[in-house]
Amino acid sequence: MIIERNIHLQKLIEGKHNGMIKVVTGIRRSGKSFLLFTLFVNHLKEQGVTSDHIIGIDLEDRRNKSLRDPDALLQYIDGKMKDDNMYYILIDEIQHVPEFEDVLNSYLKVENADVYVTGSNSKFLSKDVITEFRGRGDEIKIGPLTFREYMSVFEGTRDSAFEEYLIYGGLPKVALLTDRKKKVSYLKGLFEKVYLTDIKERYKIKNDDDLSELIDVLASSIGGLTNPSKLENTFATVKHSNITHQTLKAYLDILQEVYLVEKSVRYDIKGRRYIDTPSKFYFTDLGLRNARIGFRQFEVTHLMENLIYNELRARGMEVDVGVVTQNAKDENGVSVRKQLEVDFVCNQGGKRYYIQSALRLPTEEKREQELRSLKLIDDNFQKYVITEDPISMYQDNNGVVFMNIYEFLLNDHILNE
Numbered sequence: 001m002i003i004e005r006n007i008h009l010q011k012l013i014e015g016k017h018n019g020m021i022k023v024v025t026g027i028r029r030s031g032k033s034f035l036l037f038t039l040f041v042n043h044l045k046e047q048g049v050t051s052d053h054i055i056g057i058d059l060e061d062r063r064n065k066s067l068r069d070p071d072a073l074l075q076y077i078d079g080k081m082k083d084d085n086m087y088y089i090l091i092d093e094i095q096h097v098p099e100f101e102d103v104l105n106s107y108l109k110v111e112n113a114d115v116y117v118t119g120s121n122s123k124f125l126s127k128d129v130i131t132e133f134r135g136r137g138d139e140i141k142i143g144p145l146t147f148r149e150y151m152s153v154f155e156g157t158r159d160s161a162f163e164e165y166l167i168y169g170g171l172p173k174v175a176l177l178t179d180r181k182k183k184v185s186y187l188k189g190l191f192e193k194v195y196l197t198d199i200k201e202r203y204k205i206k207n208d209d210d211l212s213e214l215i216d217v218l219a220s221s222i223g224g225l226t227n228p229s230k231l232e233n234t235f236a237t238v239k240h241s242n243i244t245h246q247t248l249k250a251y252l253d254i255l256q257e258v259y260l261v262e263k264s265v266r267y268d269i270k271g272r273r274y275i276d277t278p279s280k281f282y283f284t285d286l287g288l289r290n291a292r293i294g295f296r297q298f299e300v301t302h303l304m305e306n307l308i309y310n311e312l313r314a315r316g317m318e319v320d321v322g323v324v325t326q327n328a329k330d331e332n333g334v335s336v337r338k339q340l341e342v343d344f345v346c347n348q349g350g351k352r353y354y355i356q357s358a359l360r361l362p363t364e365e366k367r368e369q370e371l372r373s374l375k376l377i378d379d380n381f382q383k384y385v386i387t388e389d390p391i392s393m394y395q396d397n398n399g400v401v402f403m404n405i406y407e408f409l410l411n412d413h414i415l416n417e
Contacts, residue, residue, distance in 0.1 A: 001153055001176060003176075004039070005142070007146070007316075012035070012040050015138050016114060017086070017114055020138040021107075022117070022137075022140060023118075023133075023139050024117070025119060025259075026259055028194055029172070029173060029190060030172070034172070036092065037056055037058075040116070044088055052080075055080045056090045056092075058092045059091065059093045059094065068097050069098075074103050086114060087113055088114050089113055089115045090117075091117045092117075094119050095119045095120055105133070143314055144284065144310075147307070148412070165307070166300065166307065168180075168184075169287020184291065187291035199258055210251070211254075214255075215260075223302045225278040225279065225321075228246070229245045232248055259284050262284060263281055264280045264309065264321050266279065267323065267345050269323065270377075279321070280321050284310065286310075300359055301357075304357055304359055308343075308405075311409060312355070315348075319344050319345070320347075321345070322341065322373070323340070323342070324373045324376045325337055326338045341373060342356065343357045351381075354377060356373075359387065359388050360387065382415070384403065385400060390404060
């Protein structure tokens with residue numbers, strides 16, 4: 001079954017013939033190879049590119065083991081290029097080739113060569129793209145399925161799809177499995193046998209108890225503010241561990257490098273500055289998060305917040321946690337300064353959006369609580385409240401737009417309407 005990945009496919013299409021090496025990265029099992037070798041190849045053929053001008057090489061395939069030698073790979077590709085027309089060179093799992101950067105860089109000055117590669121995230125990460133290609137690599141990150149992509153293959157109601165997506169996430173194979181027990185088994189095995197193994201091998205971690213505990217802590221507190229020092233105290237008092245905040249910071253960096261979590265930093269909206277710490281951490285895939293803690297702690301409020309964050313990132317936005325300072329007086333009439341939170345400050349080009357995630361708005365009091373921080377923002381950027389309540393999109397007297405979660409998830413352009 002074909003699952004369309006239009007957001008990521010469009011990024012590949014926009015990168016054609018840009019003189020750079022297109023590197024598809026992302027969390028394991030998110031569909032990097034499918035994007036490149038099925039969806040992108042189909043696009044090329046629809047544009048009239050003939051099969052003999054698409055050079056596809058799967059280095060995971062043992063039949064191509066000889067091509068893992070850099071000189072053999074170079075010779076093989078050169079032998080396929082027979083004329084001056086454009087050739088599209090697609091290589092899967094490039095990290096199997098020693099000195100692969102030399103091979104790829106060899107085609108940067110070949111005018112009729114357009115190069116695309118994928119790399120395993122155990123040995124090929126964002127920082128590797130930056131280091132190895134030094135401005136000559138164009139990274140295209142792919143994540144799990146968005147809810148809209150998930151719905152395209154889900155057989156059932158929209159509400160049922162939303163429930164399953166919150167529980168089992170959006171990895172393509174999980175979306176295509178119909179048996180819930182198989183989904184659980186696949187996700188648990190993937191976390192233990194693939195992701196943790198990747199981390200241990202790349203970073204040579206022998207005693208991974210603290211790393212495992214850290215993952216559990218992050219999984220249990222998605223949407224919560226934290227930092228290495230705070231985590232150090234937690235490990236000392238609750239886990240009776242003497243792990244340092246420096247080591248915890250290193251572990252947090254690793255979890256981001258292998259795309260398991262993303263960090264969202266705080267931004268002082270009125271002061272127009274970033275606040276280094278504490279930050280929030282969101283899981284790239286909710287199914288993996290839930291599998292890690294045995295599918296317990298199913299707090300829909302926090303899961304929906306994580307889901308909205310992932311959707312915003314899939315749409316190419318930079319997403320921060322907003323902070324607004326309010327001057328008020330306590331019950332004794334003493335002036336106090338309170339910090340109110342805006343769930344997401346989203347930036348894309350010259351556009352900015354402020355977004356609150358609110359599972360339910362059952363009372364006027366709850367509604368005002370969600371609006372409190374938004375009302376303190378005095379610029380002209382659009383403000384939104386996204387809720388699971390069955391409402392049609394409307395704008396209130398404060399200029400805040402309220403919308404249902406499905407309106408948001410199923411319309412890629414709704415924030416611009």
